[in-house]
Amino acid sequence: MELDAKIPEGPLEKKWSNYKAQAKLVNPANRKKLPVIVVGTGLAGSSAAASLAEQGYPVYSFCFQDSARRAHSVAAQGGVNAAKNYQNDGDSVYRMFYDTLKGGDFRAREANVYRLAECSLNLIDQAVAQGVPFAREYGGYLSNRSFGGVQVSRTFYARGQTGQQLLLGAYQALMRQVAAGKVDLYSRHEMLDLVVIDGKAKGIIARNLDTGAIERFAAEAVVIATGGFGKIYYLSTLAMGCNGSAIWRAHKRGALMACPSWTQIHPTCLPQAGDYQSKLTLMSESLRNDGRIWVPKLANEERQANDIPEEERDYYLERRYPSFGNLAPRDISSRAAKERIDAGFGVGAQRNAVYLDFSKAIQEQGKDKVKEKYGNLFSMYKKITADDAYTAPMKISPAAHFSMGGLWVDYELMTTIPGLFAIGEANFGDHGANRLGANSLLQACVDGYFILPYTLANYLSGELKKERLTIHHPQFELVEKEVTGQLERLCQINGTKTTDYFHKQLGKLLYDQCGLSRSEAGLKAAIKGIQVLREEFYKDLIVPGTQGEINAELEKAGRVADYLEIAELMCNDALSRKESCGAHFREEYQTAEGEALRDDENYCYVSAWEWKGENTAPVLHPEPLVFEFIKLSVRSYS
Amino acid sequence: MRVHLKIWRQKDAGTAGKLMDYELDNVDNHMSFLEMMDTLNEQLILKGEMPVEFDHDCREGICGTCGMMINGQAHGPVPGLTACQLHMREFEDGATIYVEPFRAAAFPVKRDLKVDRSAFDRIIQAGGFITASTGQPAEANTILITHETAESAFDSAACIGCGACVATCKNSSAALFTSAKIAHLAKIPQGEKEAAKRVLKMVSRMDEEGFGHCSNTEACEVECPQGISVLNIARMNWEYTKANLLKD
Structure with a gap:
């Protein structure tokens, strides 16, 4: 299979406008004949569904949550990047493009990343028009702050709830279209399979989570906007319901998965306190603007943080990366924390954390100023830990956060199945091997508001004269049977272990062997372990109740069944890439200083994987990354 | 710690519900309230009973999915928190805790603590x-x-x-x-x-x-x-x- 990324001709800064100038359009009167399914109502899904409906396409919108407003974009805290250069500090579209590409360790397409930076300008305008209450200066102008991995202030924010405010903007736009009758909204519906007819995506099978009913939906295109699958690690910053099922079912129907093992482990999360723990809460990266990260110089230190004198503290990020210091990118910061924790310098009851200290900021700026900037984060910290971060440092630890990998898409955000698009975190795209802070909200919005409406029209224009298929097509019948068969199978195992048991086992295995650092031996052992666990799952799982009713345990079981397959592909992906880049750190490939050792000679490609059936090895299709405009360099933050 | 739970169980909007009693041992005081509910549900499943259905998702207080009356108060006794941010250290060892759905004519119960x-x-x-x-x-x-x-x-x-x-x-x-x-x-x-x-x-x-x-x-x-x-x-x-x- 030859992968064609369909990058438009022309100089970097003209590619997107060239594409838009040449893309085919659909006449307004014809749009209402071309229904579109959008799965997921986070920033990508809501913005896409609303924008497509505004143009006149009938849209079916799906989310598993009880309201579209609850999708996990809501939890993003820190901000959204845009190259507005309001601060006159040397920012530009080109610089943002370069920062993002470099941040991703040169494992993304130039053209895609440039488009992301270019469209960032419009996004802020769009969000302001919707009423998003971004932070403002006293005179009324928009305010910015800086984020990890860059040396300019290009992050727009709404206190520590930027994701919530952007999502509410998109959600409200979506609700407006629902009221106008242009969007049919199916909340509490989970996509369980994709219907492909004559090689094209033509519909989905979904389960109504309130009744258990299996329902069919036909459309001329399907857009997957279901976010990331970092919850595969069980302990993560994601919501409990976040899952990889929609993309995995699409993968098994023929869509390639790209770089699935590239998971961002976020450096500033709250550490695990016990086995019962269900998630690790993220503390915004913006805290690193004023917080200093350190561990004691003495291993197994027993003293409280405030009792350790300055000269006995190791500010390891400032030491190792003097020019970026505490604002080093996420992959580097997380790995540096793991290195210190593994070496015995971890703090807290479980010795699994590092300190994030605000005493200097409070001394220099005053408590009020720090409170104004981070008050909600400090109070969140207190709510969860009962500790006061104004008087003693926070304890933080890395946790699984963002999936850079996902469905392989071309420049048009279309997967290898014609008519199936993937947007937002669900695709592999702009972030390469490591995502910069405040770029995920951006990518989700840009995909949904500004890119998909053009590229989808380009595809749909070719479908106009084709016959409209209905849900009575035999393929719908077939796929529905497979879906109910799988649900029945899960309900009838009647074993002795719950879904959470298997999920926790899988998560631990994956975090240890396919997390912050990976090795050939570890990955091979992990693959065996996953296969054994999967076998046990289908022999010894217990799911209470039936499929024809509200059944949260069955929902979980279906997701974990998919995770048990995704995990194996992740390990295969990590095993095949014999280099270290971004979040992918192979122990065999590092410099003498312990930094990632990239191999541009042999691995400058996107790994796209094809499903070949159960118990058959997946097939790798490399998409070479061609750099025409920039020179690859060693990613250094020291 | 040990808690006595009185939890509202209701099959669907058309069926009458009632409070049921559950005992839970070995509750860690660092557990969140919902992690305590997870622990209870694990035990119910292993005993062959139906777990308690409740709404939850982000577990960091921002998605607005979780919601239940805990001892008669929405999201429980601590001001400014959602149920997912409430921790068991707020309760006494041996406490009796009432857990009920949000009640309103406009919020019909779907099952147990889940409402529409x-x-x-x-x-x-x-x-x-x-x-x-x-x-x-x-x-x-x-x-x-x-x-x-x-x-x-x-x-x-x-x-x-x-x-x-x-x-x-x-x-x-x-x-x-x-x-x-x-x-x-x-x-x-x-x-x-x-x-x-x-x-x-x-x-x-x-x-x-x-x-x-x-x-x-x-x-x-x-x-x-x-x-x-x-x-x-x-x-x-x-x-x-x-x-x-x-x-x-």
Whole structure:
């Protein structure tokens, strides 16, 4: 299979406008004949569904949550990047493009990343028009702050709830279209399979989570906007319901998965306190603007943080990366924390954390100023830990956060199945091997508001004269049977272990062997372990109740069944890439200083994987990354 | 620690429910309330019983999915928290804890502690938005909004739509939820153009959905995990009166 990324001709800064100038359009009167399914109502899904409906396409919108407003974009805290250069500090579209590409360790397409930076300008305008209450200066102008991995202030924010405010903007736009009758909204519906007819995506099978009913939906295109699958690690910053099922079912129907093992482990999360723990809460990266990260110089230190004198503290990020210091990118910061924790310098009851200290900021700026900037984060910290971060440092630890990998898409955000698009975190795209802070909200919005409406029209224009298929097509019948068969199978195992048991086992295995650092031996052992666990799952799982009713345990079981397959592909992906880049750190490939050792000679490609059936090895299709405009360099933050 | 739980079990909206007793040992005081519920459910499943259905998702207090009455209070005894942020250290060893769904005519019970809050979505659909389609809006900095106005709009916009205000109000009023959106959009220049139309439509939809009138007890503000102020309700009433007076 030859992968064609369909990058438009022309100089970097003209590619997107060239594409838009040449893309085919659909006449307004014809749009209402071309229904579109959008799965997921986070920033990508809501913005896409609303924008497509505004143009006149009938849209079916799906989310598993009880309201579209609850999708996990809501939890993003820190901000959204845009190259507005309001601060006159040397920012530009080109610089943002370069920062993002470099941040991703040169494992993304130039053209895609440039488009992301270019469209960032419009996004802020769009969000302001919707009423998003971004932070403002006293005179009324928009305010910015800086984020990890860059040396300019290009992050727009709404206190520590930027994701919530952007999502509410998109959600409200979506609700407006629902009221106008242009969007049919199916909340509490989970996509369980994709219907492909004559090689094209033509519909989905979904389960109504309130009744258990299996329902069919036909459309001329399907857009997957279901976010990331970092919850595969069980302990993560994601919501409990976040899952990889929609993309995995699409993968098994023929869509390639790209770089699935590239998971961002976020450096500033709250550490695990016990086995019962269900998630690790993220503390915004913006805290690193004023917080200093350190561990004691003495291993197994027993003293409280405030009792350790300055000269006995190791500010390891400032030491190792003097020019970026505490604002080093996420992959580097997380790995540096793991290195210190593994070496015995971890703090807290479980010795699994590092300190994030605000005493200097409070001394220099005053408590009020720090409170104004981070008050909600400090109070969140207190709510969860009962500790006061104004008087003693926070304890933080890395946790699984963002999936850079996902469905392989071309420049048009279309997967290898014609008519199936993937947007937002669900695709592999702009972030390469490591995502910069405040770029995920951006990518989700840009995909949904500004890119998909053009590229989808380009595809749909070719479908106009084709016959409209209905849900009575035999393929719908077939796929529905497979879906109910799988649900029945899960309900009838009647074993002795719950879904959470298997999920926790899988998560631990994956975090240890396919997390912050990976090795050939570890990955091979992990693959065996996953296969054994999967076998046990289908022999010894217990799911209470039936499929024809509200059944949260069955929902979980279906997701974990998919995770048990995704995990194996992740390990295969990590095993095949014999280099270290971004979040992918192979122990065999590092410099003498312990930094990632990239191999541009042999691995400058996107790994796209094809499903070949159960118990058959997946097939790798490399998409070479061609750099025409920039020179690859060693990613250094020291 | 050990807790005695009295949890509301109800098969569906059409079936009567009742409080059932459960005992739970070995509860860690660092557990969140929902992790305690997870632990209970694991035990129920292994005993062959149906687990307790409850709403939850982000578990960090921002998605607004979780919501239950804990000892008669929405989201439990600690102010400014959602149920997922409540920790077991807030309870005494050996405590008896009552867990019930949010109760309101407009929030029918689906099962156990899960309720249907789609009425909130329909209130937003009635007008809780700015009519600004995706396209080429004005440059963001051409709309100047002072720091104070932006902060005040944010305070209103911070609502997470959990429904604690409705569950707390003795009239099951959705005034705090509805007014927060009305106030957020009326305070900023982008939203004030449609303010009159918006308030009339949203208030009338709120009434149609079966929510009661504002009780003026301010209990909603006390229980709101985001601390949304009742001054939003005053703003809504003002906008409503103004819109009616100036109506053609």
